Amino acid sequence: MADSVESGTVAPTATDAAAVADHMTDAASGQAPVLHQRFEIDARTPLPAFDNGTSRAYAVTDRLQAGRALFALVCSPVLPFRAHVLERLNGSLPSGLLPLVDHGLVSWAGERVPVLVYVRPEGGAVGAVYGRDGRSIAENDIIRRIATPIVRALRGLDSSSVSHRNIRLGNLYFLDEGRSELVLGDCVAGPPGMAQPIASEPVERAIASPAGRGEGGSADDVYALGVALVSLLLGYDPIADTDDDDIIMAKLERGSYSVLCERQRVPLAMLEPLRGMLCDEPLARWSLDELQAWISGGRTSLPRRTAGARPAAPFAFGRKEHFSFRTLARAFSKDVVRAGGVIRAGHLELWLRQRVRDEDLANRVADQVHVATKAARGNANAEQVLVSRVAMLLDPRAPICFQGLNVMPDGIGPLLAQRWLGDGDAQTPAALLQSDLPGFWLWAQGKDGTSLIAAHRQIPRLHFLIGKQTIGYGLERCLYETNPGIPCQSPLVRGSYVLTLERLLIALDRAAGTAGEADLPMDRHIAAFIASRSEGGTEALLAAIGDASRAKVVLGTLGLLAQGQRACGGLAVPRLSAWMARLLPPVIDEFHHRRTRREVEKRIKAVAPNGLLTELSDIVNDQDRRMSDMSGFMAASAAFEAASTRIRTLESDDPRQIARIQEAGRSAAATASILASAVAVCLILMSHLL
């Protein structure tokens, strides 16, 4: 979205771009918020039927095409939206999804927020018509009207490595009034899966906190489609009246297919596809290709059942007897204190050895108890980490549980953003990252984890970033690395909803007018934001910004901003450039040669109005000039010191020196006397002889 917004409005200089943004804001503050001077959003006409989770829908008027039926989804300012989805889809959604007309930022209730303008589906939401009150869809229609367009849309998304993660009856729409064309609703406005009901999420993601359900993949979309199809086939939601926790426990104990389809009048021909779609093993669940084969009438196969070993006796915990590792893991996660006691006492290990006869798992649990015992001293989270790790060993697919948080590793980013933007308490996610529980989760996946390429790349990186507390790293960096759709939170630019480096430069250019003399256009958020949005090579610059020397801080700041400017094609930022030029004296003072200083000052004054930070950076970072200055200074220092030493020697009146000179004087006296004597003798002889 951000790219698209910027690409539509950014002119060659930041000032021009800012003017466009100002215009947008002015329009907004007048009457109705207007997107791109075209789409008026009527805040007085909410359309709750099109709400998506925390994103609210409102009527929209197209100034160029009056009468066009549109609606706008206004994203929540305290949640990240899925900017990377729009980026991967190049700003337009594939067919089979609700047509996206435009998107961008508008001022809304005093804040700039992302807005998505969609075509208003004339047929309304599928869930408003079918799947309730006994209104079902026949199995033949299910394939033609529902499954076919959805699978086509999902395949379109999958080809761009995007999952929808918002498939539910309330977010499936009939585009036309005749209800013949079905489309998937919005999948961009909020964190993936957050708006989904518990029943529509695979059990491991259902356990996770809504914002932490994770990006997931097409397998999760297939599961959600399966859940939606069950309701459409039955004409009602078979678990509508069931408590969320009971749904989860039932799915863990009996499996999703059993929970949703058993004792229901599901058409016989639909049993196999539903079993394929609702399989709780993500790797065994039907893929989009298998769904396509089913739709096309080709051969399909039932997913392989992987029945876990049933223990000879249950494990009693929390007034319940557990025959399943998964339910036991869930129970442990919900009662950490008691679980810690049970695990430390060795009851679990004993049960695993004697009743389950799983020596390998028992040894792993024993190892974790040993590790926790050693780490317990001085570690307040030791008990929580032990229970989390043991829960992961029992149910590797389950989300990470930590201090009341349940989060899938690919959902850490949105959850962190929700905590940060919402209640401002990000300490629990920070402690989770510091404990390296995500790394343990990845390890616990065993050979199933080898396909989690993104997790293998991201999890160790996050652990490294959270462990480094200097500027440009830490929790802020984790926040931006895991959330492409979160704006920069720096107080300097917070009002501008900065999502890209380009917008950041523009916002800083605008902030230059109110900056104090000594203020730096840099803080922990800006540093982390630039570092996370850059291609790399920022380590040395961040180290400079974290230095105690003011000159290095300024130099690092200029270098980092210049790198950002380079990355966005050299957008000119004259006011920011002038701001940086004002801060450069300590850097210029690092040159020793007075004439060089004057030359550098002169060049900075000449270049600053151009708005090119890269040029400013090149001037103060001219390595040849610096080396020449340094070598010249070293030579001058040596000459100065030699002169000082000589002066000290000459002025010292050292008695030894004086004694040496006096001795030389005596020697001179002796020599002169001999010569005088010789001359006198010769003269006397000559006077007598001549």
Added chain:
Amino acid sequence: MLAAVVLVLVTAFTPATLVVLLVGMLPTLVAAIASRTPGHHAVVTIGSINFIGVFPFVLRLWMSGNAVHDAAAVATDLINLVLMYGAAALGWVVYLAMPPLVVALWRVRSRSEVAALRARQKDLMEEWGEELGRPPPRREPTPAGV
């Protein structure tokens, strides 16, 4: 030439010449006995100038036949003795005055050199700044890519 030298040496070691030399060079003998400096600069300086005072009388003795009684007359004449010992005293004066004189000359030259060095230092400071006169700061290398 060789003959002249042999003649001088033979004549010099005659009793008459030795009497004049012993009496006339007596201050030098005293200085030689008393001197403990390694270079014996005092003996050389005093001896050389003392010899200038003695040599005319030795030469006159040689010209008058180099007789012992003439030598006694020279050695006992008060004026002669004053002249010979006065020369020795002049030697002492030269020996004592020369070192302070040389030190004074060295100081004049030093002051001139210090002034030139200070001027050079001032030029350097104008070109490179006052930090030249301070201890060098610890400088980390500029970060690559900055």
